[in-house]
Amino acid sequence: MTYPTINRLLAFACIGFTIFSCNQKESSEILISEIDQVSYNFHIRPILSDKCFACHGPDANKRESELRLDTEAGAYAALKDDPSQFVIKPGNLEESTVYHRITSEDPGELMPPPESNLALSETEIQLIKKWIEQGAKYEPHWAFVAPEKSPLPEETDWTTNEIDRFALKKMTEKGLQPNPEAKPHELIKRASLDLTGLPPSPEVLDRFGDFSGDLTYEDLLDGLLSDPGFGEKMAIIWMDISRYSDSYGYQDDNIRTQWPYRDWVIHAFNENMSYDQFITWQLAGDLLPNANKEQILATAFNRNHKYTEEGGVIDEEYRIEYVLDKTNTVSKGLLGITMECAQCHDHxxxxxxxxxxxxxxxxxxxxxxxxxxxDVSQSKPAKTPILWVDQEDLSGVMSFINYADTSKLSVSVMGELDEQRPTYILDRGVYDAPTVEVEPSTPSSIMKFPDDLEENRLGLAKWMTARENPLTARVFVNLMWQEIFGQGIVKSAGDFGMQGDLPTHPELLDWLAVDFIENGWDIKRLMKQILTSSTYKQSAIIKDKHLKTDPENLYLARAPRLRLPAENIQDLVLASSGLLVRKLGGPSVKPYMPEGIWEAATSGRGVLATYVQDKGDKLYRRGLYNFIKLTVPPPKAIIFDSSNRDRCEIGRSRTNTPLQALVMMNDPMILEASRVLAGKMWEENREEEKAIATSFKRIVCRDLTSKEKSILLSYYEDQLERFKENPDQIVSSLSVGEYPLEEKNINPETAALMQVIVSIYNLEETITKS
Structure with missing residues (x-):
């Protein structure tokens, strides 16, 4: 590219940015004029949090001039050096020092100070002005107030359930109209991928058709919710939250056996265990009265963090590190708050x-x-406290664990000391700097810890699942919404605090949270409720109005277009090719791995020093079961944005990179699946047009259009000619992967069809939920 070309592009970019900025400013000014009542929570707090709280917020150690803007008392107070002046005088701009400081032209008076590199926009200043004029009313942070059901908006012909009534109200406010309903085959694929992570087979597509027969859309959902794949799909989300892995991390990164916990999570979701019980068992199953082994196994949730096996480490330093990890995982994963920020100082x-x-x-x-x-020479697959699982357990209370071996299993779980270990505030979070002793309790700003609850993990679980707790149900409902729509009603799913995003549909979030609790914390009911809504069933077609008014689809006037999670891309390829082994649970497996990657990140000690690939059926398990070594996460999954599992993650990013295309075109699993499906299709059909059409339907989950058929047939003929002219290339093309290659499939037709199938797997539509 020449320099003049680059300069022209930069010029266009600058012009575009200027136009965008002007449009944004104009839009914001119109918005302010339309606001009847400025809200502290939804308009003012985000400004103060971004621009002011670092110096005038909750952190006493960083507070300047003893001035607080995060509390009503602090904001309404008289100035320390001039009691006749006030920080904010409700309803009176002239006597509100804050307003004069944020509008001052004197750099020595201006707030935020220029050296902070923070500045209020004109829009933000006008919002604060209007708020003060209206009385500067403070409100508790919205997420720390228990949700209540607000009155339902108006019902229309379009609305199917309560979700739609809230969604349509917001669309209408933004000048949007909902998309028409998606085509039946699109809904079948979308629901199947959302609930099981697997594509529908051609037989399922034909059986449900356009839903005009005996089988309805609701029948489809009921079947998917009862499919064992539901638990596997949900478990992917929970493995990220619980930071599940198959190794310990740090330098030697040896093997551990936490996979029975994964089997339990799959089992719990498939059995539709209520969410309050689900998290109670994981937090404190060992503390329940007469706890059985299943309840104790669930507490492995707390023990999935990294462990060091390096010699010479200080025991107490790492013990504290592990407790910190447990605390941070529960606060972020279950409560959606960033408590870890207060480890060293007030938040x-x-x-x-x-x-x-x-x-x-x-x-x-x-x-x-x-x-x-x-030391590392004595590395064990589980750390104390340990739960031992024997054959009697496997045929009894823990029959859901998939283990064919006769040896005992060991899992790291929770236990409780007989005598309470004292806990101290640690100066700057340093393990050997204890200061003031404290007792177990919870942040009062969320909900006071009741005096009648046990001061242990069981008491914490009861506090967390109490009807009055403002966060637990909201956070989980939002997590499920994020899984379905690509982003939560609160976009920052792991941060419901003041720095987090505001909910796009606050009334809907609260209504769903309360409804979830009122209906027994029923997860499958919640998922069906979302998937039966007209909001969910919309087409994903993007119109000009969508791009202009709502490019991020915050207001849900269309279905989202989302690339599948890394694990489900593998699942789709294996399932559509017929290679998928649908064995539920069991130990993790080691699929194909690029040579040398594993060994380059190892100390050379332990059973994981060298990568030993699995064979046979183990190569064709779902992506959920791939072995996770913390120092070398599966590279293909990482390329497709999976979590590296070294900490709690409550959402994944979605990127688009050339490496992803490289994987889809060259990964041994995809090439192997393509040649296996090609052999099967050619053997069954012996006619290229039908073989291509059937393959396309298995992979993309719809029928070919005439134009697509013409393109793929043309490509097939080109490849067929290539292999006929170069017969020496046939075997090398078909030999990828370890699935047996039958002699009858070594021919130009199968090789050409394989190339066509590879191209179908590389379609954007193939790995996109839309």
Missing amino acids: KYDPFSQKEYYEMFAFFNNTPEKGYQG
């Missing part, structure tokens, strides 16, 4: 003190877990 933005952080920490500080358990 800068949210009303969590360092004292409250260590009060939460205290719930997890009473386990007999050690920071260091012997």
